[in-house]
Amino acid sequence: MSVNRRDLLRGAATAGALGLAWPLSSRMTVAQAEEAAAALGATWDEAPFTLGVASGDPVPYGVALWTRLAPKPMEFEQPLEDTVEVGWEVAADRGFRRRVARGTAAATAALGHSVHVPVSGLEPGSQYYYRFHALGKVSRVGRTRTAPVGPVRRVRFASANCQAFHDGFYAAHAGIAREELDFVVHLGDYVYEHGQVGGNPLRDHEGPEVLTLPSYRRRHALYKSDPSLRDAHAAHPWFITWDDHEVVNDYSGTTPALQARRSAAYQAWYEHMPVRPDHPSTPRIHRQRRWGDLLDLSILDLRQYRSAQNLPDGTILGADQKAWLKDQVTGAGEAWHCWVNSIMLSQLAKPGGGGYMFTDQWDGFLAERKEVLTHVAQSGLEDLVVITGDWHSAFVDDIRPDFADPASPVIGTEFTAHSVSSGAYSPEWNATNGPKMGAANPHLKYFEGDRYGYDVYEVTPRRWSTHMRVIGDRRDPRSPVSTLTTFHVDRGRPGSYEDRATISSPAQYRRR
Ligand SMILES: [Fe+2]
Structure with a gap:
């Protein structure tokens, strides 16, 4: 293994050079951020489906499907039209010969070009495959499953x-x-709003942008650059809750100072999770x-x-x-x-x-x-x-x-x-x-x-x-x-x- 992001970041922290190694540093241009991410082993699926695909919240007759279009995951603004039509399809087989559902969803800039598709009309206790289409490209294939009804042995x-x-x-x-x-x-603790590497807080090198929606989006995008995380999402449906670091360490309540940051963090979370369509800044x-x-x-x-x-x-x-x-x-x-x-x-x-x-x-x-x-x-x-x-x-x-x-x-x-x-x-x-x-x-x-x-x-x-x-x-x-x-x-x-x-x-x- 030539790249080891833990030791690389710890070494940079010890040398006082985290601003040169941490891809979300405010000191970096987008090109430098991409280079720094690659040095930490970041990879992406083929654009625009760089962040992969996911499914979640399986019930007997349906499941939620997710993707987000992000051709340039380290950019604050994605080079996309305001609204992009995304096609989706669900099949009983990996080759999509036995297709059981299909449709389109609008990926809008307001929601970071994420899509959340609540698929219904499926059979209980069954395995399905899904994929997305957009801008002439097709995503990887995800596998999912509906909840069974009645007697279950295991x-x-x-x-x-x-x-x-x-x-x-x-x-x-x-x-x-x-x-x-x-x-x-x-x-x-799906993402961490800051980090502690070798005793040095990463946050010092990032500036105040971690408080905003674009900065939380970039953080989620960086986390999804780990191919194993994308593989785990594509392999199974997920149920998801959260803890504090999706927003900020040990937070509680809604003071005015926290309120805006929390809304931004919640929305970025929503945009990156395979959950059903919901209110982005107060999801249930x-x-x-x-x-x-x-x-x-x-x-x-x-x-x-x-x-x-x-x-x-x-x-x-x-x-x-x-x-x-x-x-x-x-x-x-x-x-x-x-x-x-x-x-x-x-x-x-x-x-x-x-x-x-x-x-x-x-x-x-x-x-x-x-x-x-x-x-x-x-x-x-x-x-x-x-x-x-x-x-x-x-x-x-x-x-x-x-x-x-x-x-x-x-x-x-x-x-x-x-x-x-x-x-x-x-x-x-x-x-x-x-x-x-x-x-x-x-x-x-x-x-x-x-x-x-x-x-x-x-x-x-x-x-x-x-x-x-x-x-x-x-x-x-x-x-x-x-x-x-x-x-x-x-x-x-x-x-x-x-x-x-x-x-x-x-x-x-x-x-x-
Ligand atoms: Fe944690």
Whole structure:
């Protein structure tokens, strides 16, 4: 491998020369930005479909298709007419001989020439292929799938989170692209509004343009220059939520200063995600999706409606979403119930006492967490599994309505996944603090912070299995993927257990 973007950027940061290496630097012309991106290994699909294709939000009779025309991804303004007609087609076969749907959509400059096509009239539980046409060119072919209805014996899906471009290559997404999956879930920190490379903040070299829509667009475009990310989108339909870095670190609320920036960031996110047509600057993310009678997903938005943290009456969900989530719990049927949760739900008390490690997560919203989890316990909901990102390390936790009370019943399991590339703590920090976090948190069963990757969930009526897939080295785009360990939850038996075959795998903490 001749190019390694992590070491290249770290070297430039150490030399005080990030402005010469970081493609989004305000000091660069477009030609220099393109050159800098290429030096970091950026590649693009053939124009105008440089950013690839994607599908998302599969339901039984439809799915959303996405692309964005960006002939010059590093330009602030694309060299395109104000409105460009984009053709789309869906077929049952990769050769498009059995075409089942087709149409056109207008890609407009107002929405960055993105298109979001809500395809309907498809068959449940079926695989499809799709592609786009525009300006005499045809896009790559994407593969997608609709949700099944009725009895389902197995679902396999993956989650990804935290993919700082400057921290490494997306070998994890290459792994996801190769997996046999029904769908993918993204748990947030899809892009980072800034970066920290070798201790130097990239933002200092960029100027204020990161606050604006064109600058957020360029950031998304740069992230999609990693071919493994485009491959993972083209291989499977995705459900997507977000965390803070799609806008700015640890944000909450809507102060006037934040409002304009948030709107720009939300719109750029919308323009680059395979979601249904929506209001670009206030998209509705939270929703319930079903995979037959086997799995109910409650996809949460823990950013858009939250108050500030550490308030007695603070909210992470917002009143409407909280009422909605409680309704999902009350009305839950026999399926596994999974919360797609960007940021850690379980308590993480500081070793040695004195509060919590981070109160940007649910630990900053104690009353609401207790209210919602007490509702879960009282409703008799069984088989709650929460899947989480954000932490850049893997955790497995028992969920209790009152984490401070060991007599409080176990009502579910939280799996927090490794990051795709975003930097974790050092091996020294993990070795020292893993056991301390375990001692301070009786519900914590497992911690591993030295690796990068993604989780694969394999769910049957009787058992939920979480396979922690890890890559060898995020500096290598072709780094091989292996399974670090597997945890199971048996239906009707609260709590998880580790697979015997991998119980001796490396970790910094295990409750024995
Ligand atoms: Fe992150």
